[in-house]
Structures are given as C-alpha cells and as structure tokens.
Amino acid sequence: MANSVPASLRPFNTFGVEATCNELISFNDEESIQSWLKAEKPALDSLFILGGGSNLLLLGHIPLTFLQASIQVINYMEQQAGDDVLVTVGAGVNWHQLVLDSLNKGYSGLENLSLIPGNVGAAPIQNIGAYGVELKDRFVSLRAVELASGDVREFSAQDCQFGYRDSIFKRALKGRYVITQVTLRLNKHSQPHIEYGPLKQMLADETAITAKQVSDAVIAIRQSKLPDPAQLGNAGSFFKNPVVTEEQFQTLHDAFPELVAYPVGDKHYKLAAGWLIEKAGLKGYREGDAGVHDRQALVLVNYGQASGDDILRVAKRVRDKVLELFGVNLEPEVWIIGKQQIFPS
Ligand SMILES: Cc1cc2nc3c(=O)[nH]c(=O)nc-3n(C[C@H](O)[C@H](O)[C@H](O)COP(=O)(O)OP(=O)(O)OC[C@H]3O[C@@H](n4cnc5c(N)ncnc54)[C@H](O)[C@@H]3O)c2cc1C
Structure with a gap:
C-alpha cells in the first residue's frame, strides 16, 4: 500500500488538466484494500476510485481521498x-x-x-x-x-x-x-x-x-x-450517442435527411452525437485552450493549459447548442468530478 498527497493529478488524467485531491492511496492486492477499509471505516462520500484516469474530467481541488486498485496479475x-x-x-x-x-x-x-x-x-x-x-x-x-x-x-x-x-x-x-x-x-x-x-x-x-x-x-x-492523449489531452468520446424514440427520429430525419442514426432495440434509434455536434457548427470550436477536436467532434480536447472548468464550459456550450437545434439532450460519457457534479454521469 502506498499513501501520498500528490502535488498534482495532471499525470493521473488523460485530459492532462491540473487538479489535486486530499490523498491518493494505491493498493497492490485485495487484502490490503479490505484491511484499510476495515481499519479506517471512511465515509463513502469521502472516497473516489481512480483507474487510469482516461474517462474523467477533474475540476480543481477535489476534497476526497482517491483509492487506486493497482493489482497486476x-x-x-x-x-x-x-x-x-x-x-x-x-x-x-x-x-x-x-x-x-x-x-x-x-x-x-x-x-x-x-x-x-x-x-x-x-x-x-x-x-x-x-x-x-x-x-x-x-x-x-x-x-x-x-x-x-x-x-x-x-x-x-x-x-x-x-x-x-x-x-x-x-x-x-x-x-x-x-x-x-x-x-x-x-x-x-x-x-x-x-x-x-x-x-x-x-x-x-x-x-x-x-x-x-x-x-x-x-x-x-x-x-x-482519435487524438492520442499523450499528444493532445482528451478523454475519448465526451458524450454518449443519444438514444431517441422512433417518433423523435422521424421528426429529425424529416428536417435533416442526412442524419446519422442506427436502429436499436424496439422502436428506438441511436443518433451519432458527433454528427449532431458537427452539424451544430461546433467541430473545431475553441475557447482558449479548451475545444472540440477539429477531426472528431465527439472528442473535447485540452490544447495545453485548459483547466477542468474550461473544458466543462465548452461541454456545456456543446450540450446547449445541440439541445437548441435538435431538441436532443447529450449526456456525458465522461465522469465529471469536483466539489459537486455538474452533469449527471
Ligand atoms: C483516446 C480515448 C479513446 C477511448 N475510446 C473508448 C472506446 O472506444 N470505448 C470505450 O468504451 N471507452 C473509450 N474511452 C474511455 C475510457 O478508455 C474507458 O472508459 C476506460 O474503461 C476508463 O478506464 P480508466 O482506468 O482510465 O478509468 P477512470 O477514468 O480512472 O475511471 C472511470 C470510472 O471508473 C471508476 N473506476 C475506475 N477503476 C475502478 C475500479 N477498480 N473499481 C471501481 N470503479 C473504478 C472510476 O471511479 C470512474 O467512475 C476512451 C478514452 C480515451 C482517452
């Protein structure tokens, strides 16, 4: 088990944003996780489980203890x-x-x-x-x-x-x-x-x-x-492809015959969120160092020094514009972690 207060969580998230937490504890086996939990009895809302940090948007200082299961077998x-x-x-x-x-x-x-x-x-x-x-x-x-x-x-x-x-x-x-x-x-x-x-x-x-x-x-x-996070900070697809009813799909298809969508299950369609974002004119959209990737509209990127909040601002702009134009609510695939969660994940 290794305890530390990392000065920065930048190396622990593929967006490469600056963030901090109270403490990071890494465990090499299941037993040490069990004994730590049984001894410390931490409050559930004081903990966050960290993996490789490739599906996270971290917002500034996060007043939580991060636990990592580093078991390598x-x-x-x-x-x-x-x-x-x-x-x-x-x-x-x-x-x-x-x-x-x-x-x-x-x-x-x-x-x-x-x-x-x-x-x-x-x-x-x-x-x-x-x-x-x-x-x-x-x-x-x-x-x-x-x-x-x-x-x-x-x-x-x-x-x-x-x-x-x-x-x-x-x-x-x-x-x-x-x-x-x-x-x-x-x-x-x-x-x-x-x-x-x-x-x-x-x-x-x-x-x-x-x-x-x-x-x-x-x-x-x-x-x-897809941009390589080692070159350009990102967390893959930022939003999930939204699933809509057949009725919603028909209305959208009438208005936009080139709409990209796939039938799923019974009477539902999965829309390509990247297409919606591109159609909304936001592919390549940028606010400072935070933006929408210029080749893959579903991916938000950190061009260098963007903070988690900068990226969140762009995400909200994308969500609002898509809702306004298509009446479709984009939900994040990425977990947004801060003092409070702003989007549902
Ligand atoms: C360039 C790029 C491309 C991607 N492409 C895809 C893709 O094609 N398909 C896809 O599905 N995803 C994709 N992703 C998203 C990401 O790779 C996956 O979601 C991945 O599983 C996240 O793993 P992680 O270890 O980085 O988790 P983290 O980002 O660290 O955590 C993600 C969530 O899992 C929880 N978690 C992590 N480890 C544990 C654990 N041991 N026990 C309990 N909870 C845990 C965290 O609390 C958090 O809620 C992509 C990401 C990037 C950056």
Missing part, C-alpha cells in the same frame, strides 16, 4: 474441453496491455477492443465497447470489495446489468465497490467480428483473418481517427 486457464480460455486479470493491469498479451499467447476475443485506454478494473463500469464488441460479450465475472464493509463480493454478468456504456456500477451501486479482478472468456481459435463498416472495408481482401490482423486494423483506424 494475469492468469490464463485453458479449459479441458472446447475452445474456451478463461483469463483472470487484476484491476490495475492496463487494458491494451491485456489485449496484446492475450493475442501474443494466441488467444482471441479482445482484438476489437484494442487500444482503449485505461485499466481492467474500470472496463466493466461503462461496459467498454468498440468496433461491434463490448466487454459484456467476453465477461464471465468480477470480484469487488464493498467500500462500506470491506467485504468481497463476486458479480456475474447478470449481476452487473450491462447496457450501452452502462452497468449497475453507474447506477444503484455507483461509488459503492472497488473492482479488484475481472474474469473474461477468450478463445483458442479465432472467431473474427468484422461486421463494423470501416473494419470490414480494411480487411475485405483478406481470407483467413486472424485476431492479430483485426487488432492491427483496429489500432490503425483508431490512430487515424
């Missing part, structure tokens, strides 16, 4: 019968390192989720997804420590109530558990998912497509489309 278990391999991974393992490690071992299943920043422990929180695959498609179970009691609980996929960028940990159990370990199902033989448009095009000429090829293609597409 990867264990593969090939199943005797069939094609399955179970992998159990510590919460502190970098997600993309896990993807590469599993591919190097010859196992497939995570290739579409290549290059998503952040740690394994955060992956179930919003059911990370990309290029037609979501964590839930590979998820078996997770272990988590309850902050209030220090007790360990195991969660099945059903317990997690996964949805689009959603799980029970964003709703009923928000801020109640620290995830320590995740178990996923991989395959010994490749079963590629390349239905997603750009991926299909890129691999169109290949015959026997390997998981490594899919991963390389995903990495190439992502690098061409």
Whole structure:
C-alpha cells in the first residue's frame, strides 16, 4: 500500500488538466484494500476510485481521498474441453496491455477492443465497447470489495446489468465497490467480428483473418481517427450517442435527411452525437485552450493549459447548442468530478 498527497493529478488524467485531491492511496492486492477499509471505516462520500484516469474530467481541488486498485496479475486457464480460455486479470493491469498479451499467447476475443485506454478494473463500469464488441460479450465475472464493509463480493454478468456504456456500477451501486479482478472468456481459435463498416472495408481482401490482423486494423483506424492523449489531452468520446424514440427520429430525419442514426432495440434509434455536434457548427470550436477536436467532434480536447472548468464550459456550450437545434439532450460519457457534479454521469 502506498499513501501520498500528490502535488498534482495532471499525470493521473488523460485530459492532462491540473487538479489535486486530499490523498491518493494505491493498493497492490485485495487484502490490503479490505484491511484499510476495515481499519479506517471512511465515509463513502469521502472516497473516489481512480483507474487510469482516461474517462474523467477533474475540476480543481477535489476534497476526497482517491483509492487506486493497482493489482497486476494475469492468469490464463485453458479449459479441458472446447475452445474456451478463461483469463483472470487484476484491476490495475492496463487494458491494451491485456489485449496484446492475450493475442501474443494466441488467444482471441479482445482484438476489437484494442487500444482503449485505461485499466481492467474500470472496463466493466461503462461496459467498454468498440468496433461491434463490448466487454459484456467476453465477461464471465468480477470480484469487488464493498467500500462500506470491506467485504468481497463476486458479480456475474447478470449481476452487473450491462447496457450501452452502462452497468449497475453507474447506477444503484455507483461509488459503492472497488473492482479488484475481472474474469473474461477468450478463445483458442479465432472467431473474427468484422461486421463494423470501416473494419470490414480494411480487411475485405483478406481470407483467413486472424485476431492479430483485426487488432492491427483496429489500432490503425483508431490512430487515424482519435487524438492520442499523450499528444493532445482528451478523454475519448465526451458524450454518449443519444438514444431517441422512433417518433423523435422521424421528426429529425424529416428536417435533416442526412442524419446519422442506427436502429436499436424496439422502436428506438441511436443518433451519432458527433454528427449532431458537427452539424451544430461546433467541430473545431475553441475557447482558449479548451475545444472540440477539429477531426472528431465527439472528442473535447485540452490544447495545453485548459483547466477542468474550461473544458466543462465548452461541454456545456456543446450540450446547449445541440439541445437548441435538435431538441436532443447529450449526456456525458465522461465522469465529471469536483466539489459537486455538474452533469449527471
Ligand atoms: C483516446 C480515448 C479513446 C477511448 N475510446 C473508448 C472506446 O472506444 N470505448 C470505450 O468504451 N471507452 C473509450 N474511452 C474511455 C475510457 O478508455 C474507458 O472508459 C476506460 O474503461 C476508463 O478506464 P480508466 O482506468 O482510465 O478509468 P477512470 O477514468 O480512472 O475511471 C472511470 C470510472 O471508473 C471508476 N473506476 C475506475 N477503476 C475502478 C475500479 N477498480 N473499481 C471501481 N470503479 C473504478 C472510476 O471511479 C470512474 O467512475 C476512451 C478514452 C480515451 C482517452
């Protein structure tokens, strides 16, 4: 266990904004999280769980204790019968390192989720997804420590109530558990998912497509489309793609025939938030060092010295303009953490 009062949280968030907290405590195993909680009995509202900081907007001084589960274990278990391999991974393992490690071992299943920043422990929180695959498609179970009691609980996929960028940990159990370990199902033989448009095009000429090829293609597409946080501070998609009713979709489609939308479930449509923002004329919009990326309108960026509040101001401008023009409310995908939460997450 390592305790510190970091002078700056800038290295701990991919927006690269300046922020501070009361204390940061890093744990290398589940038992030390349990014993610390049982000994200290901290108030729940005095804690925040930090992963890799790639889905956060931090606002100035945050008067909380940040806890980090830095558990670094990867264990593969090939199943005797069939094609399955179970992998159990510590919460502190970098997600993309896990993807590469599993591919190097010859196992497939995570290739579409290549290059998503952040740690394994955060992956179930919003059911990370990309290029037609979501964590839930590979998820078996997770272990988590309850902050209030220090007790360990195991969660099945059903317990997690996964949805689009959603799980029970964003709703009923928000801020109640620290995830320590995740178990996923991989395959010994490749079963590629390349239905997603750009991926299909890129691999169109290949015959026997390997998981490594899919991963390389995903990495190439992502690098061409998304700014690298190491070069330009950002937290990926700032807003979720809004889901509207068929009626709302029809009204919008009549007014904007070029509207980008996909049918989801029964009588609902998912709108491309990036398209709405671009159509609102805000692609490349900038206020000082905070702005909307000039190639990817769904991504807000820190051009250098923007504060969390500067970025939040731009986010509000985007949300208000989209609401005014289309009557659609954009909700943040990013967690906004400060003295108070301004957007619902
Ligand atoms: C360039 C870029 C591209 C991205 N692309 C995608 C994408 O394609 N798909 C996608 O789904 N996401 C994407 N994201 C968002 C981000 O990568 C994911 O949300 C990721 O899972 C966040 O992981 P993290 O460790 O950085 O979590 P953090 O940002 O540190 O935390 C996010 C949330 O998870 C909670 N949390 C973190 N660790 C734990 C834990 N161990 N136990 C309990 N709660 C915890 C935090 O309290 C917070 O609420 C992208 C981000 C960037 C910067």
